[in-house]
Amino acid sequence: MPEITIGRFRGGFCVYWKEQGKRRRYQLKARSAKEAEAEALDVYQRQATAAAAATVTDLWHLYLGERSGRPVAMTMRYTGKPILKHFGALRADQIDTQTCRAYTKNRTKEGVKPGTIWTELGHLSTVLNWAKKQRRIEHVPHIERPSKPAPKDRYLTQPEIDCLLAAPAGPHIKLAIRLMFSTAARVSAILELTWDRVDFERNQIDLRKSATGPRKGRAVVPMNEGLRQALLSARQAALSDHVVEWAGQPIKSITRGFASAAQAAGLRDVSPHVLRHTSAVHMAEAGIPMGEISQFMGHSNTTVTERVYARFSPDHLRRAAQALDFTRDKNVS
Incomplete structure (x- = not known):
C-alpha cells in the first residue's frame, strides 16, 4: 500500500497518493480531520479494488x-x-x-x-x-456506435385511429389504447398508472410513477372528455389500484392483445409506440406550439420535439417559403 496523504482542497479535505509515478487525488466529503482519515482509507481501498477487478x-x-x-x-x-x-x-x-x-x-x-x-x-x-x-474507473473510453437510423415515420391517420378504436379487443386493451392516444404516453407508463394519480376533480393524469421515480417521457397531462368518460366507467369496475388491469391483477405486457386489435383493424406495422408518435403528429398538425407538445410528451427540452415534429406543423417554414416566392406580384410605388 502506498503512502496516502490528507490535504486541503477547494475549502475541504482531499486524499492523494502516487501510483505508477502518477498522483491520484480525490475530494473528500469529511468536515473534520478525524473524519477525513477514515474516509481517506475507504477511498483508497475502493479505488484499489476497482482498479484490480472492475470488468x-x-x-x-x-x-x-x-x-x-x-x-x-x-x-x-x-x-x-x-x-x-x-x-x-x-x-x-x-x-x-x-x-x-x-x-x-x-x-x-x-x-x-x-x-x-x-x-x-x-x-x-x-x-x-x-x-x-462513482469513481470505480478512472477513464471512460470512447464507445463508437453505428450511425443512429432515422426514426420510423409511421403514424396513424384519423380513419386508421377510428378503425383501431372500434376494433374488437378486451376491455383492458381498449382502455390502454385510449389512454395512449389521449396522453401520448409510453405503454410502460400506462401499465404502471394507478388510480391515485388520476385526478377527476382537476381532470389531470400524473404519469410520473413517484417523486423519485423515472421522469423521462412522463408528464402531468389533462384528460379530455372522451378519456374522462372511459376512465369513469373503468373506475366503477376496478378491482385493483392499477388503471389497466385484468382480473384484478396488474398487466406486464399488452403486446399480443394490442397486435390482435391492430390486425382486426386491418393495420400493419403498428406498435404501441406508434400511438405515442401519432398523438404528437396530430397535435403538431393542429398547430399546437412545439413548447406545449414538448411538455405533453414529457421531453426535457423542445429540441427533440422540434427535430421530429416541427415539419408536421402547418406553419413550419411557411414564412421562409413565402420569402422565396419570387414570382409574386410586387407593389410598385
Whole structure:
C-alpha cells in the first residue's frame, strides 16, 4: 500500500497518493480531520479494488443493482446479454474503437439492425459513465456506435385511429389504447398508472410513477372528455389500484392483445409506440406550439420535439417559403 496523504482542497479535505509515478487525488466529503482519515482509507481501498477487478460484467451488474425496479433495468437485462458476451471480461481501459467495431460487425452478421446495435452500445456507454462518476474507473473510453437510423415515420391517420378504436379487443386493451392516444404516453407508463394519480376533480393524469421515480417521457397531462368518460366507467369496475388491469391483477405486457386489435383493424406495422408518435403528429398538425407538445410528451427540452415534429406543423417554414416566392406580384410605388 502506498503512502496516502490528507490535504486541503477547494475549502475541504482531499486524499492523494502516487501510483505508477502518477498522483491520484480525490475530494473528500469529511468536515473534520478525524473524519477525513477514515474516509481517506475507504477511498483508497475502493479505488484499489476497482482498479484490480472492475470488468464490464462487474460494472454492469452494479449499475443494474442501483437501478433495480426501474424499466431501464429490465431493458438492460436483455441488451446486457450480447454486450457482456463481447465486452464482459474486459476492463474499461481495454476497450477501444476496434473492440467496438468488432462488436458492430459481429452483431450485423447475426442480422441485428443498426438501431438495436446503437442502443446496446449506448447502454455500455451509460454504465461506463456511471462507473466514472462513482469513481470505480478512472477513464471512460470512447464507445463508437453505428450511425443512429432515422426514426420510423409511421403514424396513424384519423380513419386508421377510428378503425383501431372500434376494433374488437378486451376491455383492458381498449382502455390502454385510449389512454395512449389521449396522453401520448409510453405503454410502460400506462401499465404502471394507478388510480391515485388520476385526478377527476382537476381532470389531470400524473404519469410520473413517484417523486423519485423515472421522469423521462412522463408528464402531468389533462384528460379530455372522451378519456374522462372511459376512465369513469373503468373506475366503477376496478378491482385493483392499477388503471389497466385484468382480473384484478396488474398487466406486464399488452403486446399480443394490442397486435390482435391492430390486425382486426386491418393495420400493419403498428406498435404501441406508434400511438405515442401519432398523438404528437396530430397535435403538431393542429398547430399546437412545439413548447406545449414538448411538455405533453414529457421531453426535457423542445429540441427533440422540434427535430421530429416541427415539419408536421402547418406553419413550419411557411414564412421562409413565402420569402422565396419570387414570382409574386410586387407593389410598385
